[in-house]
Amino acid sequence: MRITMNRHKSSVNAFWALVRAGLWGNEAHLESYEGIDWQEVYELASEQSVLGLVLSGLDHSNLKPSQPLLLRWIGEVQAIECQNKAMNRFIRTLFCKLHENGVDSVLIKGQGVAQCYERPLWRSPGDVDLLVNKENYLKGKEYIKKLTNSRVKEYDFNKEYCTKISDWTVELHGSLRSGLSKAFNRGVDVVHDNICNMHQVRFWEIEGIAIPLPEMNNDVLLVFTHFIKHFYKGELGIRQICDWCRLLWKYRDSIDVTLLDKYIGRMRLRAQWRGFAAFAVDYLGMPPEAMPFYYSNKKWSKKADKISSFVLDAGNFGKNIDRSYYAKYPLLIRKIISMWKRVVSLLHHATIFPWHTFLFMPHVIYTGIKATVENGSGNC
DSSP, rough: OGGGGGGHHEEEEHHHHHHHHHHHHOOOOOSSSSTTOOHHHHHHHHHTTOHHHHHHHHBBSSSSHHHEEEEEEEHHHHHHHHHHHHHHHHHHHHHHHHHHEEEEOHHHHHHHHTTTTSSGGGOOOOOOOOOHHHHHHHHHHHHHHOOOSSOOEEEOOOOOOEEETTTTEEEESSSOOSSSSSHHHHHHHHHHHHHTTTTOOEEEEEEEEEEEEEEEHHHHHHOOOHHHHHHHHTOOOOHHHHHHHHHHHHHHOOOOHHHHHHHHHTTTHHHHHHHHHHHHHHTTTOGGGGTOOOOOOOHHHHHHHHHHHHHHHHHGTTTSSGGOOOOOOTTHHHHHHHHHHHHHHHHHTTSSSSSHHHHHHHHHHHHHHHHHHHSSSSOO
């Protein structure tokens, strides 16, 4: 799967320039990119779920796609804006109901992080993710059951409870753990405890209702560890890294760098942080002074180049990954194929972070087998 091999270099470069312009409001100088295929730029933005961000970038560009494509693009972003407004209203109602029924939860990722963008309503929405402690996980499950007529999925190994309420996918998280390593799990357990038991939160107000979000240092760690998990699952896209950048940028004067260093050191994720920091600066235009632990040397720039190829190939949450075998084979064969693809992906990651990837590999394989035995399917 080398999607980037089938793209025109000028189109890919134009895409990156527009992402940078959308993130930071700087000018996108596209004159040097000859033969831009705007349909390819649009497709890349769609695959990565950054249509709104790239459209924002077009506001800062002297070159534009054809009028029919631009109008279609604007129409899709207007639909995203309407969807975000509806989701925000749903979140407000859901939190009111949960609070009335004695369920304390914190909104994580998604709509909360979207508030760090200049145009929050142009960020493509995802699921409604709620983080809770053990007591509220049990209470939350029972209450959410009353609100849904949809199929419920629960994953005991990482305490996820997933269903649909009305038109929205709601995920209740009783843990932030993944299948990477014990050190990783110990670190995110502390972050979880900080948020849900120590009540280290900030608030986002929706029409007079205060929605709790993780305190900024915990949120940075939560977003980072979440996309690292998806990186090792082989399905990381650009949007999640953009979220990390905007979060770091908005709270650049409040982030406790010493605390961050302690946590990522304990989780043995310093190399991953530095690699993605280089990607954020080199490809996403993150101001270096706002990116902790950024190193401007060839070692990390080379890793950034490899990360770039990977995220373009994978697409947001693995949108470009070939899963056609799901319709062809029975469950056991599908799981064997999925596990083989996971191993191949990990071997590719070993060219970026060799020591850590081989350290994580046994845990990833073990957790994948355990999840299959317990649940018969992957994560929500």
